[in-house]
Every structure is written in structure tokens, then in C-alpha cells.
Amino acid sequence: MGIPGTPIFSMPGVRLVQVKFICGAREFNIETDHPVLVSDIIKKARLDFSMPCGGRGKCGKCRVRVTGGVSEPTGTELAFLTREEINKGIRLACMTTVTGNAAIDIPQESGGDILSDFFAEDITLDPVGKNYGVALDIGTTTVAGYLIDLSSGKVLEKCVRMNPQRPYGADVISRINFALDGNLRHLQSLTADCINGIIGELCPDRDMIDCICAAGNTAMLYLLSGRDPSSISAAPFKADSSFGEYISPADIGINCGNAEMYLISTVSAFVGADTVAAVISSGIYKSGDTSLLIDIGTNGEIVLAHSGRLYACSAAAGPAFEGAGLSMGMTAVDGAIKSVNCDGKAISFTTVGNAPAKGICGSGIIDAAAVMLQLGIMDNTGLIKTSGHDFTDFVSGEEGSAEFIIPGSDIKIAQADIRNIQLGKAAAAAGIKTLLHAAGLSCPNVSSVYLAGGFGNYMNADSAVSIGLLPLKKDIKKYSIGNAAACGAALMLLNKSLFDYSGSLAGKVETVELSTDPYFADEFIKNMTF
Numbered sequence: 001m002g003i004p005g006t007p008i009f010s011m012p013g014v015r016l017v018q019v020k021f022i023c024g025a026r027e028f029n030i031e032t033d034h035p036v037l038v039s040d041i042i043k044k045a046r047l048d049f050s051m052p053c054g055g056r057g058k059c060g061k062c063r064v065r066v067t068g069g070v071s072e073p074t075g076t077e078l079a080f081l082t083r084e085e086i087n088k089g090i091r092l093a094c095m096t097t098v099t100g101n102a103a104i105d106i107p108q109e110s111g112g113d114i115l116s117d118f119f120a121e122d123i124t125l126d127p128v129g130k131n132y133g134v135a136l137d138i139g140t141t142t143v144a145g146y147l148i149d150l151s152s153g154k155v156l157e158k159c160v161r162m163n164p165q166r167p168y169g170a171d172v173i174s175r176i177n178f179a180l181d182g183n184l185r186h187l188q189s190l191t192a193d194c195i196n197g198i199i200g201e202l203c204p205d206r207d208m209i210d211c212i213c214a215a216g217n218t219a220m221l222y223l224l225s226g227r228d229p230s231s232i233s234a235a236p237f238k239a240d241s242s243f244g245e246y247i248s249p250a251d252i253g254i255n256c257g258n259a260e261m262y263l264i265s266t267v268s269a270f271v272g273a274d275t276v277a278a279v280i281s282s283g284i285y286k287s288g289d290t291s292l293l294i295d296i297g298t299n300g301e302i303v304l305a306h307s308g309r310l311y312a313c314s315a316a317a318g319p320a321f322e323g324a325g326l327s328m329g330m331t332a333v334d335g336a337i338k339s340v341n342c343d344g345k346a347i348s349f350t351t352v353g354n355a356p357a358k359g360i361c362g363s364g365i366i367d368a369a370a371v372m373l374q375l376g377i378m379d380n381t382g383l384i385k386t387s388g389h390d391f392t393d394f395v396s397g398e399e400g401s402a403e404f405i406i407p408g409s410d411i412k413i414a415q416a417d418i419r420n421i422q423l424g425k426a427a428a429a430a431g432i433k434t435l436l437h438a439a440g441l442s443c444p445n446v447s448s449v450y451l452a453g454g455f456g457n458y459m460n461a462d463s464a465v466s467i468g469l470l471p472l473k474k475d476i477k478k479y480s481i482g483n484a485a486a487c488g489a490a491l492m493l494l495n496k497s498l499f500d501y502s503g504s505l506a507g508k509v510e511t512v513e514l515s516t517d518p519y520f521a522d523e524f525i526k527n528m529t530f
Contacts, residue, residue, distance in 0.1 A: 017069065019098055022105040035071070038064060038104060039094040062093040063334065063353050069100020090354060125153060126495045129210025132156070132203055133493035134256075136195065137274060137486040138216030138224060139163060140172060140299055141322050141331070143191070144483060145198035148490050150210065155490070159201045162331075164190040165223070170319040172219035172299060176229045188226040192253035195224075199256055207257040212249060213493050215264050215485040217272035217299055225263065226252060232269040237513075239269045244503040262499060264489065265506035270314035275301040276506045277488025280498060282450045282481055285310060285505060290445050292435075294470075295452040295484065296321055296428050296459075303509070304435045310505075311439050313512040315431030317424040320417075321362040321455050327403075327414040330359035337411055338458060340367035347371060347391070347407045357409040363458040368406065368413055369421055370463035373530050377404055380530045382418045422528050425469040430514075430523035432471060437519050438512045448477040452484035467530050 016031040019041060032041055039062060060080030066089055073086055077095040089105075127133070127150035137144045140163060147157040165187050168178045179187050203209055214224070221243055222229040231240040244265030249256045264273035274295070284291045284305040293303040300317040303310060323329035323336065330336050335358030340349045349364070351357050360368065372378045376389040384402040386395050394405045396412075403412045436442055449472060451461060461478040464470040481487070492498040514520040 017098065018101045020103040022103065032098065034069075035097045035099050037094060038066070038070070038091070038096045038098060041098065041104075042093055042106075057092070057094050060092060063090055063355065064093050064096075065089045065105040065354065066091050066096060066102060068102035069098060070102055071097040071099055088354075123153070123491055123495050125151075126497060127151070128213075128260075128493050128496045131208045131210050133490070134199060134202060134209055134212045134259075135486050135489035135493060136198075136212060136214040136216070137277075137483055137489065138191065138195075138214060138220045139274070139297070139485075140170070140217065140220065141166065141297065141319070141324075143194050143198065144486055145195070145202055146486055146490060147202040148493050150493060153494050157202045159198045161194055161198060164194050170324055171316065172217065173233075175223065176219055176233045179223060179229055180233060184223070184226060184228065187223045189253060191220075191224045195254055199254070206255060206259070209256050209259045211259055211493060212254075212256060212261040213264065213489040214261065215272075215274045215277040215489045217274055217301075218266045218269055219272075221263055221266065221273060224252065237269040239266065242266050242503075242506065243273060244499075244506065262492070264492070265503040267312060267506050267509045268511045270299070271301060271312045271509065271511055274485035275303060275312060276502050276509075277486070277492070278452050278481075278484035279303055279310065279488070279505060279509075280491055280502060281484045281487035282452070284450060289447045290441065292432065292446055292449045292472075293452060293484070294428075294432070294449060294456065296424075296455055296469075297453055300428050300431065302428075302431050302435055304439055304441075306439050306441060306445075309439070310509045311435050311512060312509045313431050313435050313514050315427045315514060317427045318420065320365070320420040320424045323359070323361040323365075325420050326360065326365060326417045328359045328411050329365070329417070330361055332361040332363070332458070335359065336361040337364035337368075337406065337409065339460065340364055340371050340406065342371045342374060345390075347375075349406055349409065357406075357411050360406075360411055360413070362455045363460065365413070365417065365421060366467065366469065367460050367463045368404075369418065369530070370460075370466045372404060372413070372418075373467060378418060378530075382422050382528075382530060384413075384415050384418065421467075422530075425467060426524050426527040429468055429471045429527040430520050433523045433527075434514060434517055434520040435512055438510075443471050444473060446472055446476060448479065450479045450481050450484070452481050456480060457482045468527055471527070 017034045019030050077092050129150050133148040133150050135146045142160055143163050144160045146155050149156050165175055169175045243263040246260050246262050249261045266272045279285050282293050284293050290306045295301045300315045303312045319325050323331050332352050334353035335355040336352045337349050337357050337360040338352050377391055378384045386399045386402055396403050401415050403414045405412050457480045
């Protein structure tokens, strides 16, 4: 982003105005000429903010909260916003002009599009080229791309799209099976088309891109490269490729001028290049602490660093933590309940974009479960109670199939939703405990935990601890590190020695196979309760 407190627009003789930006816990001032669109300031300052239509006034999703010197809403803007929203200061960035000193509150967005911006200060620049690089995180649910200025290390643009393979299964096994039924080329072309779209949005002049560095779980790299995934489709699940290689983008249908493409090394069939990249960006491989790196999603990866060794496993937490499989679940887009809070008596919530509640995403369902447990709305077996608490007016149906309505909304949490969360949290917790057991450790030995990915970035870690998703000490040091996989890919673009190092790092990781581990099976059952 731009340098806080410095002018980003200036003309001789023109009076500058102060615009204060509020981005979650961060606040900073920018001086600018006026009048100027809020969206133009955001673009110039390179703030982390989504404008799906590029600020062309087509989608109505670039909502910010403003106070101070701004223009009155036009009829076009009022077509997207209610009068109540206007009265609360909600405006569209692409239609609101700064006319004087103003404050702009940018809502924090959830999802897999978070790229930590600390890395440029933590690396010796020795980039793979002179112009731009593209860091890709090819996830099961989303595909994220970041345009990196190789001379400065700055993130210039970002783009996130839903993975177009989703209609063929939410999990990697479903997609592998679909590929083996004669559809490998179809899935490969879907991914290539998605990446082409992302690159076109990031940098229309594709000849300026020197290199693409791609992270992703092992299955996603098989499907991206069009490699036969038979070796990872059945026991003993021994991948016949660990990648760590350059390929020609054109060979897999990606149009990127003369750029090379590097597929980061994988560890095993279920511990992929995204995990290797996350280890690099988190720095746990060089830390002296006993630390956990956790990326909980449809396919959750867990890494333990202890005494110079790295242990890793993959826990199939399922799609519930990404909003899928829930009766009113949704991804973290405008209107998704992203947090639920309780002051002991009243329940409140917040939504993505401060929009009216339309559903609930992963971070919201974790908070909701913690609040329901705290208030006795559900018991430690996960049963939603129809009596015996102060919120019976918000519970409908019979015990065993009841639904809880989040006060102040129409969003329901069904008994089946709680069961889905229990399965996911049991898998994650049992995976953590099994990894520690393999290293001869237990939960109290862990001094810090790094939470990666969009879900990890916005998940309330205290809520996760209270429901047992993170079976760790309440006072453990917790760090949310955003899209660690994409950040690792960006680091590699900025220091080419990390390409070789990532391969050797992947070779040192000791994998723990959960599917055949009796300790995991026992812990999974034990961790089903809250």
C-alpha cells in the first residue's frame, strides 16, 4: 500500500485534504488533492480492498463507511444502497467523491485472498526477473493470484476467483475420481482458463511477466499440469511426482507471453506445495520454538516444527469451515455473518461488508458454536437444547433436529450444521494431537501457533480453542498470517535461491499418515464432543 501520511496526489497551488483510512485495527492518514473518487485513492494507495467490477459502478459491492467531506449520493448509487445504509454512512467507493477532510472505514474481508505484506522487509531481493512475477495459490475452493513488482517486492494487484472445478466435488478425492473417468483434460482446461482470467486481470500486458510461481495441494498440481493422478487415488497413495520444476505455461494452455512457470515441490500425496510455501513464509523452519502451522480448510494441513525437525499431516476437515455443507452457509462475501459475540446476556454479530445478513461463513460458525456452548444453547455433545437456557425463543423444532436462529437475523444454525462442525473440528484436533504424539510431545509443549489461509486469518482463535478445534492452551501465542501459501510463492519470486531450497525443505518434512494411524482414530472419536 502507499506510505501513510504522504501525498499520493499533488498539484502545485492545490490545497490538500486529509483522508483517514481505518482498516480493522490499522489507521493511517493520506493527503490528496480533491475532488477525487474514494476508489481512486484506494487504487493509488494499493489498499487491500475488493472491487469486483474494477470500480466501474456495475456490482455495488465496494462498500465503505464514510464520515466527513464527501459528495451526496447520486441516483445510481441509491439504486444499490438503502436509505438506512446511507444514514449509517455506507457508500460505494467508486461513486463517492472526497470533497474535504474525511474518514473512510474499509471493512475487513474474509476468504483466501489475504496476502501478508511483511515479506518484502524480510528478504534479500534477488528476483527471478526485472519486471513482474505472479504468485498463485491454487486452492480447492479458490484460486488466488498476486502481481508482484520484482524490483521492489510490492504486491501491485490481486485477484481471487472460485475454483471452477467445484461442480465436480468439494474435495480432492471426488475430483481425482472424476479425472480418472476420462475427464482429466476437462479439469485441466478449467484451471488453465481460470488462471488466464486472473492473469489478464492482474496484468493486461502479459509480456511484462517474467515468471509464475504456483503453490497448491498435490491434487491441484496434478490436475493443473494434466498429470495422471492414479498414483494418489488409492492406497498406498504414493505420488509419482513431487514437482519442484519449471514448465512452459503454453504447454498447459496458459497464455503468459514468454514467462516461465514454476510448480513448487510437494511433500506427499496429501501434503502439497501450498504447505511447503506456507512453511517458507511463516519462518517456522528456522524458529527455535515448538510451533504449529495450521491451514484449516476443505483439506487442512498441519505442520509441527520442533528441535530442527518438521512433521506434517493432512486432516480432511471437510468444507464446512469454508461455509459449504451448512444449511445457510456461504463463502466470506458481503452479507456473510463473520463473527458472533456474547456479552453474557445479549448476542450480537457482524457481517462481511456490513451488509444485511444473508448466511454464515466459516469464522462465523465457529464463533456461533462457541457462544451456543457458553450460553447452554447446546451441550457438550453438540445437541441444540430446546429448554434450560435464556434463548429458547430463538430455538425452533424438536430436540434432536432443532434450529437456532441468531438473534437479530433470519440466519439459522441447524442441528446437522453442528454435526458437520463436530466432524471437521474432530479431524483437525485429532490431527494436531497425532502430529504431537509422533514427535513425542503433547499440547502443553506448543509455544506458538500460526494460522494460515483466509479462514485462519479471520477465525477467532479463542473461539476455536473453546470448542476444541484448537486443542491448545488458551494463552498460547497465536499469529494470523493470511495466505501463507501465496506469500511463500511471492518470496520465491523475490529470491530465486528459494526455488532450490524449497525442494530440499520438502524432502526434510516427515509425514504422518492419519488414515492408517490408530492413535488418530482414537483421538477423532474423543474430540467429537465440545
